[in-house]
Each structure stands twice: as C-alpha cells, then as structure tokens.
Amino acid sequence: MRLAKIDWALAAILGAMTIGVTACGSSSSSSGGLPTKIGNGEGQLNLVAWEGYAQPEWVKPFETATGCQVHAKYAGSSDEMVTLMRQGGGSTYDMVSASGDASLRLISGGNVGAMNVNLVPEWKNFIPQLQSPSHNTVNGVHYGISLQWGPNVLLYNSSKVKPAPTSWEAIYSPKYKGSVTVPANPIQIADAALYLSKAQPSLGITDPYELTEPQLNAAVSLLKQQRPLIKKYWTAAADEVELFKNGDAVIGAAWPLQTNNLQADKVPVGELIPAQGATGWADTWMLAAHAKHPNCAYKWVNWVSTPKVQAEQAISFGETPANTRACPFMEQIKKGSCGRYHANAPSAYFESIKFWKTPVKNCGNGKSDCTDYSVWQKKWTEITA
Amino acid sequence: MDGTTRTRVSAALFRRPWLRAGLLLSAPGGWFIFIYLGALFLLFLSALWTVDSFSGKIVHSWSLANFETLFKVSAYRTIALRTIGIAAAVTVTDIVLAVPFAFFAARIAPKRLQAILFVAVLIPLWSSYLVRVFAWRLILSKDGILNWFVGNVGLGSLNIGYSNWAMWIVFSYIWLPFMILPVWAAIERVPDSFIEASADLGARGWRSFRLILLPLILPGILAGSIFTFSLTLGDFITPTLVGGAGSTFIGNVVYQEVGISNNVPFAAAFATVPLVVMGIYLLIARRMGAFEAL
Numbered sequence: 001m002r003l004a005k006i007d008w009a010l011a012a013i014l015g016a017m018t019i020g021v022t023a024c025g026s027s028s029s030s031s032g033g034l035p036t037k038i039g040n041g042e043g044q045l046n047l048v049a050w051e052g053y054a055q056p057e058w059v060k061p062f063e064t065a066t067g068c069q070v071h072a073k074y075a076g077s078s079d080e081m082v083t084l085m086r087q088g089g090g091s092t093y094d095m096v097s098a099s100g101d102a103s104l105r106l107i108s109g110g111n112v113g114a115m116n117v118n119l120v121p122e123w124k125n126f127i128p129q130l131q132s133p134s135h136n137t138v139n140g141v142h143y144g145i146s147l148q149w150g151p152n153v154l155l156y157n158s159s160k161v162k163p164a165p166t167s168w169e170a171i172y173s174p175k176y177k178g179s180v181t182v183p184a185n186p187i188q189i190a191d192a193a194l195y196l197s198k199a200q201p202s203l204g205i206t207d208p209y210e211l212t213e214p215q216l217n218a219a220v221s222l223l224k225q226q227r228p229l230i231k232k233y234w235t236a237a238a239d240e241v242e243l244f245k246n247g248d249a250v251i252g253a254a255w256p257l258q259t260n261n262l263q264a265d266k267v268p269v270g271e272l273i274p275a276q277g278a279t280g281w282a283d284t285w286m287l288a289a290h291a292k293h294p295n296c297a298y299k300w301v302n303w304v305s306t307p308k309v310q311a312e313q314a315i316s317f318g319e320t321p322a323n324t325r326a327c328p329f330m331e332q333i334k335k336g337s338c339g340r341y342h343a344n345a346p347s348a349y350f351e352s353i354k355f356w357k358t359p360v361k362n363c364g365n366g367k368s369d370c371t372d373y374s375v376w377q378k379k380w381t382e383i384t385a
Numbered sequence: 386m387d388g389t390t391r392t393r394v395s396a397a398l399f400r401r402p403w404l405r406a407g408l409l410l411s412a413p414g415g416w417f418i419f420i421y422l423g424a425l426f427l428l429f430l431s432a433l434w435t436v437d438s439f440s441g442k443i444v445h446s447w448s449l450a451n452f453e454t455l456f457k458v459s460a461y462r463t464i465a466l467r468t469i470g471i472a473a474a475v476t477v478t479d480i481v482l483a484v485p486f487a488f489f490a491a492r493i494a495p496k497r498l499q500a501i502l503f504v505a506v507l508i509p510l511w512s513s514y515l516v517r518v519f520a521w522r523l524i525l526s527k528d529g530i531l532n533w534f535v536g537n538v539g540l541g542s543l544n545i546g547y548s549n550w551a552m553w554i555v556f557s558y559i560w561l562p563f564m565i566l567p568v569w570a571a572i573e574r575v576p577d578s579f580i581e582a583s584a585d586l587g588a589r590g591w592r593s594f595r596l597i598l599l600p601l602i603l604p605g606i607l608a609g610s611i612f613t614f615s616l617t618l619g620d621f622i623t624p625t626l627v628g629g630a631g632s633t634f635i636g637n638v639v640y641q642e643v644g645i646s647n648n649v650p651f652a653a654a655f656a657t658v659p660l661v662v663m664g665i666y667l668l669i670a671r672r673m674g675a676f677e678a679l
Contacts, residue, residue: 083647178544230630232547246526248546377646378458385460385633 034116038298045296047072048084048096050283051237052257052317058309066303068296076235077185078102078356079377085111091290094297097147099281100135101187101209101356101373107136107143112286114141119298122305126322129350135357136284144286145301148310150319150341151278151353152191153271155254155262157244168195168274170251172222177229181243181252184233186373186380187356190279191253192219192226194354198276208279208354210363216371216379223383233384237261244269256318256341280353314341425660432654436647443650451654461638465658468635471549472617475556476610479564482557483609484602487569506562514559518626521555522546525627547629555627556617563616564609571605572598604674611670618659635659 045068047054054072063069073093075081078101085096090111098106106112117123123131123145130146137143156165161176171180172195182188190208196218197205205215231249234240241261243249259271285301287294303309310321311329320342321330327338338344363370398405432451435444455461490502509517524530525546532542545551575598583593621636628634635655642652670676 077645079645083645086647227630232629235625242526243547246523246546247528248526381638382458382460384630385463 034114035119035294035298036116038119038302039295041066041068041296041299042293043067043069043296045070045095045293045300046093047300048075048081048093050074050097050099051076053097053283053313055313055316057316058304058312062300062303066296066299068293068299070300074236077183078187079185082106082109082111085288089290090288091292094288094291094293095300096286096288097283098136098144098286099283099356100133101358103135103144103284103286104138104358106286107138111289112143113289113291114143115145115287115298115301117142117145120145120302120305122302122307122323122325125307125325126305127324127347127350129347130282130322133282135282135355136286144284145305146322147283147285147304148314148317148319148321149280149282149350149353149355150256150317151273151280153254153256153259153278154274155240155244155252155259155269155271157247157250157268158270159268160247160250164270165251165272166275168276169199170274171229171253172226174229176251178231179248179250180226180229181231181234181240181249182226183253184235184384186376187279188253189216189219189223189376189380190354190356190359192222194279195276196222207364209357209359210365210370211359212363212369213371216375220379220383227383241265257316260316260318277352277354280355282355314343320345428653428656428660431650432657434650436650451651454651455654455658461655464633464638465635467549467631467633468618468659469662471553471556471634472614474553475560475617476564476613478553478557479561479613480568480606480610482561483564483568484606487565487572488598490565491569491572506565509559510562515622517559518555518623521551521558522627525551525554547627547632549629549632551627551629552623552632555623556620559623560613560616563612564606567605567608567612568602569605571602571608575601604676607670607673608676611667614666615659615663618663 047070049072051074054070054074059070059072073084075084078099081096081098081102082105085093085106086109096102096106096112098112103112117131126146130149132140132142133146136146154165154168154170156170158164161170168191170176171182172192182191189211193205193208193211193215196203196215197208200218203215203218205211211219232239232243234243234252237255237257240249240252240254240258243252244258244262245265245267254271256271259269262269285304287297291297304313305323307321307323307325308329310323310326311333313319314321314326315330315333315337318341324343327343330338330341330343342349359371359373359376361368361370361372398408431443433447433449435446435448435450436442437444455465490499494502526532527542527544527546529546531545535541535543545554579597579601580593583597588596619636621634621640624632624634624637635658639652639656642648642655
C-alpha cells in the first residue's frame with residue numbers, strides 16, 4: 001500500500017494544484033446574463049445527487065425525450081456535495097441536488113449560478129414556501145429550483161423493538177446498546193439538539209441549528225454518551241439497509257428511502273416522526289456556475305418538476321413533492337400515497353419540520369455568539385473518533 | 386551510425402562503466418526522483434498550507450497549524466494510535482499463523498502437497514480485495530454464518546460484526562499470504578544439516594527452533610512484517626466496510642478531509658504520520674537484516 005499511498009498523495013496534490021490554478025483563473029460571470037430560452041441539449045448531463053434521486057424510472061424517459069445522457073454521482077452528505085461541486089474548478093458537474101445546509105455555502109462560494117425560473121413553467125405550481133425559500137433565493141435572485149422535501153425519521157425493526165418507540169429517546173437510551181445506527185454526518189448534532197430542546201427545556205434551545213457554546217456542548221455530551229450504543233455510523237443509505245437486514249441494527253435515524261427499500265425486501269420495519277418532531281431536508285436542483293451542459297440542465301429541472309415525475313420520485317424516495325399538482329399522480333401510482341407522504345398536508349406540517357441549514361455565527365436574534373459549522377465538524381470528529 | 390562509430394561508442398562506454406550505468410539508470414532514476422520523491426516533497430509542502438474555512442480555498446502561506454491540530458486534538462491521537470496498534474496486532478497474528486504453516490510446507494510436506502499448499506496460499510490473491518472484505522462482512526454480521534455456526538454448537542452468539550475485532554480478523558486474513566511467502570522462502574533456505582547438527586548436539590525440537598532456525602529466518606519474518614504492517618497502516622477500505630462506531634483509521638480521516646471537507650493540507654499533514662512511522666519501522670528492520678531476505 002506504500003505505492004498506493006503515494007498515488008493517493010499525488011492525486012491529492014494534483015487536485016490541490018488544479019483547484020489553486022483554476023481558482024486564480026476563474027472570473028465571476030455577470031449575473032445579468034440569464035438565458036431567456038432553452039436551447040438544444042448538449043447530449044450530456046452530469047449530476048451530483050442524493051442516493052435515489054436519479055432512478056432509471058424517470059431518468060430513462062428523460063434521456064429518450066431529450067437525448068441528454070445522465071451521469072449521476074451519489075453523494076452521502078451535504079459536505080461531500082459541496083466538495084464535489086468545488087473540485088476540478090467547478091465544471092465537472094452541471095447540477096447538484098443541494099439540501100438547505102449546502103445551498104447557501106455553494107451560493108456564497110460562487111460555485112452555483114443564478115437560474116431563470118420563468119423557464120420552468122411548473123415552478124408556479126410549487127407550494128408557496130418553496131418558490132423563493134431563503135435557502136436558495138438570495139436578494140430576489142433564484143439560485144435553483146426546489147425539488148422535494150421531507151423529514152428524517154426514526155426507523156425500527158418492528159419485530160425486535162417492542163413496544164414501538166414514540167420518542168427520539170430510543171436512540172439515546174442503553175436499551176438497544178450495540179444495535180443503534182445514525183448517519184455519519186456532523187449535522188446529526190442538530191438531531192441531538194432537537195431532542196434536548198424538549199428533554200431539557202432549561203437549555204433554552206429554540207432552533208437546533210442556532211446553538212450557543214453551552215447548548216452545543218450539551219448536545220455533544222449527549223452524542224458522546226450515545227457513541228457506545230452505536231453499531232455503525234452509516235454513510236450510504238444502502239449501508240443502513242444492510243445493517244437492518246442482517247440484524248446488526250434494530251433502531252436508528254433514517255430517511256424514508258430506507259424504510260421503503262427494507263419493506264420491499266420484506267424486512268419487518270416501521271418508521272415514525274417522534275413526539276419531539278424531526279429535522280428534515282428541502283432540496284434544490286442548483287446549476288453549477290461553470291456548467292458545461294446548461295441546456296440539458298434546464299431540460300432536467302423542467303422534467304423533474306412535472307407532476308408525474310414529482311410523484312414518481314416522491315413515492316420512490318418517500319418524500320413530499322414541491323409541486324402541488326403531484327397528488328393525483330401519486331394516487332394513480334399507489335393508492336393512499338398522497339396522504340402518506342403529506343402531499344396534501346396543511347402548511348402547518350411544513351412549518352413543523354426543522355429543515356437542515358448551515359449553522360453560522362449569527363444567531364438570527366441580533367446576537368452572534370452561535371457556533372458555526374466548522375466548530376460542529378470538529379466536535380463531530382471528537383465524538384466519532 | 387556506421388560500424389566504426391558504433392564500435393567507438395561501445396568502446397567508450399566500456400571504458401567508462403559509470404557512464405554506462407548512468408545511461409541505463411536515467412529513466413528509472415528520473416521516474417524515482419520526479420514522481421516518487423517529488424510527490425513526497427509536495428505532500429510535505431502542502432501540509433504546511435491551510436484552508437480558508439469560509440470559501441474553502443487553499444491559503445498559500447506557511448504555518449504549522451495542521452501539525453499543531455494533529456498533536457493537540459486528542460481525537461487524532463486516538464485515531465493514529467488505533468491505526469498503529471491494529472497494524473501491530475495484525476502483524477503479530479500473521480507471524481504466529483505463518484511460521485508454523487511455512488515450516489510445515491517447506492520442511493515436512495511432501496513435494497506434491499507443497500505445490501498444492503503454494504497454490505492455496507496464492508489463490509485468495511486472485512480474487513478482488515473488495516469481494517473478500519464483503520464476504521467477511523456477511524460472515525461476521527449478526528445473522529451471518531459465524532453466528533449460525535456458533536449458535537448451532539450451543540455457544541449463544543458472538544457480536545463482533547462491525548467492530549475492531551472484525552477489522553483485526555479481516556486484516557489478518559487479507560495480508561496473511563504476504564507474510565507466508567517470505568517466511569517460507571527463508572525456512573527453505575536453512576540447510577537440513579544445521580538442524581541435524583543441532584539435534585546431534587542434544588538440542589530438542591523447541592531449542593533447535595529457538596536457537597538455530599529462528600535467528601536464520603528472522604530476516605524473512607521481518608520482510609513479511611513490513612508488508613503486513615504497512616498495508617494495514619495505509620488501508621481505509623476495510624475500516625469503512627467492516628469497522629464499527631470507533632474504527633476510524635488514519636486513511637479514513639485523509640479520505641474524509643480530501644473528499645468531504647475539501648481540506649487537502651490537513652489530509653497531507655495526517656498522511657505524513659504513517660510515512661514517519663513506516664520510516665522508523667524500516668530503519669529498525671534494516672538494522673535487524675530484513676532486506677537480506679527480500
């Protein structure tokens with residue numbers, strides 16, 4: 001492995017040099033040059049996506065209809081998405097399905113460019129909260145088209161976890177020691193903070209992403225207590241599916257995607273949003289600042305915004321479509337799915353989810369004594385090392 | 386080039402052996418200096434840079450901040466010690482397994498069996514590393530083959546999937562051939578007469594092994610240990626696949642820093658740790674004569 005290590009180092013250095021060189025060479029493009037119509041496709045489209053966001057079910061028909069061959073690279077965390085979009089001078093990938101904790105970092109880093117929402121007719125049918133949300137629209141400029149949203153759920157093996165859990169406490173209590181799994185992702189600190197906001201009101205946590213140092217320390221010490229209970233921190237959805245299949249994990253934090261996959265494989269699992277509420281995601285397709293295939297990219301956002309594809313993806317992943325007209329299509333594919341995935345839920349449901357966002361120093365209440373994401377990353381290394 | 390020039394050139398080269406050697410070695414030498422040492426140099430160089438946490442861009446100013454973090458944050462110490470500790474444990478395990486096996490194969494087994502054993506040692510190397518690690522993942526998982534077997538024997542169940550125990554077993558399995566082969570070669574080279582002489586002088590089996598055989602095969606064991614130790618030290622795939630909650634290796638941190646945090650300088654700084662450890666190890670091994678057996 002000595003040689004392999006050197007190769008690695010070499011690759012790392014070359015990577016560093018390319019980033020350095022292109023960073024010097026690139027100049028910010030003027031924001032006034034938004035396209036006014038979609039031209040012919042370039043034949044190719046390179047995506048950075050969450051696992052399950054580029055299923056053949058809706059990618060194949062897109063390729064046939066537009067001639068744009070889709071190459072998707074799955075990323076396991078928002079950090080990885082940001083890094084992938086920054087590597088190689090930011091022109092390797094055309095689009096990224098960024099969640100709220102990545103989108104603002106990409107915008108402020110100049111890695112993604114403005115988009116013309118008028119080229120996406122279905123955009124007008126999105127729920128009002130996702131037409132110009134603060135995580136992808138800055139000063140009235142749209143940096144992407146919203147896609148889907150949903151909660152992080154508590155997943156459990158219904159034949160081994162009895163009675164069914166009702167609280168996030170289940171993944172912090174020693175009852176299931178050695179059989180718990182949670183994502184290998186620093187944003188997991190927010191899940192602990194959300195639990196503490198209800199379990200220890202004296203800490204005064206109002207927003208799990210805006211933590212002062214004592215609040216962060218409380219969340220970190222909870223996660224350190226949780227560490228001996230953990231079987232494995234999962235990095236890919238498929239990892240967690242295997243852990244549940246082989247009996248290594250019986251309870252954990254998950255996406256509804258894992259529940260769907262496990263139930264399809266006849267593994268007895270259930271999921272719920274516990275009493276404390278849940279963290280969640282609202283994803284946006286964002287266009288790389290130096291995208292090589294912008295026409296295919298616009299064709300893609302149009303395709304995934306149509307009610308039918310919105311419905312297909314919602315059911316496949318287990319999330320809620322942004323397009324309000326998706327509901328009847330969902331019912332067509334699978335009876336009862338519109339209600340199950342909250343596509344017709346009142347806006348109070350949307351407000352109840354604490355969507356991922358990047359922790360920053362500014363607490364939003366005029367004070368700036370909150371801990372930023374780099375502190376979270378360091379603490380997370382401490383917890384999991 | 387006509388005949389006389391050719392003769393003259395070859396005569397000139399014959400008279401100046403250093404020139405001949407220099408021309409012969411220029412290609413591999415150049416490769417070594419530019420690619421191999423150059424990469425090492427760049428590694429150290431970039432370890433002294435830092436990354437701006439907000440924009441994610443590399444700041445090209447010299448600082449020891451990365452190394453300071455490495456020493457100050459206890460998490461990185463834990464990870465480095467875990468990596469070195471497991472690499473050492475794997476090396477010892479492989480020595481304990483390889484020496485008796487190689488002794489049997491080289492000195493006791495009949496010729497036909499020898500050939501079969503040789504192939505048996507090599508066969509795992511024909512299949513992909515990943516396939517073998519995934520196979521172990523299935524064997525060690527809670528509802529896997531191991532627990533099925535242990536349960537049927539009536540010993541309850543072992544819960545070692547996704548843990549440091551699992552990593553120790555898998556690493557020991559994967560690198561075993563790299564230990565067996567040099568030890569086998571070393572044992573084969575010891576003349577029978579040495580052992581016989583030892584026996585004639587009244588030494589029993591264990592004493593002959595300890596005083597005659599072991600010192601003679603030590604270079605072979607050390608050569609094997611260089612493989613098992615360095616291969617474990619640099620790995621990041623096995624910890625990802627079969628490791629559990631506390632199984633992060635140096636390689637995993639390097640991978641995360643490059644691929645997820647985009648902090649190449651810190652990754653470079655951490656990557657120098659196994660390099661230094663390996664350097665020290667090689668120096669000790671050379672002192673003990675390991676390179677005579679390669």
